[in-house]
Amino acid sequence: MSTLDHTATDKRDVYARVTAQIINAIEQGALTLNFKRATDALLLAATFVVDWTQDTDALGSNPEFRRAGYGLHAAFSSGFERHPAERRLAELERAA
Numbered sequence: 001m002s003t004l005d006h007t008a009t010d011k012r013d014v015y016a017r018v019t020a021q022i023i024n025a026i027e028q029g030a031l032t033l034n035f036k037r038a039t040d041a042l043l044l045a046a047t048f049v050v051d052w053t054q055d056t057d058a059l060g061s062n063p064e065f066r067r068a069g070y071g072l073h074a075a076f077s078s079g080f081e082r083h084p085a086e087r088r089l090a091e092l093e094r095a096a
Contacts, residue, residue: 033076041076067092 073085
């Protein structure tokens with residue numbers, strides 16, 4: 001379990017927090033991306049219009065945050081995770 005502060009307001013703090021979370025996920029075996037794919041995922045996540053400084057509860061109810069998550073899964077997950085993410089992402093796009 002990460003002990004990261006969820007109240008960061010500076011963009012550099014947010015990127016540092018997200019980077020630390022990705023590193024933690026890799027170390028725990030929950031994420032199997034090499035460094036290049038992990039940095040590509042970070043760059044892709046940064047392109048979504050999401051206020052990454054919001055607390056976790058607010059992010060969970062944000063449709064742009066869900067779109068970002070599905071977009072990352074669609075781009076970087078294996079087939080059995082990618083296909084449902086692609087479908088959900090398409091549903092969000094149609095609903096927008």
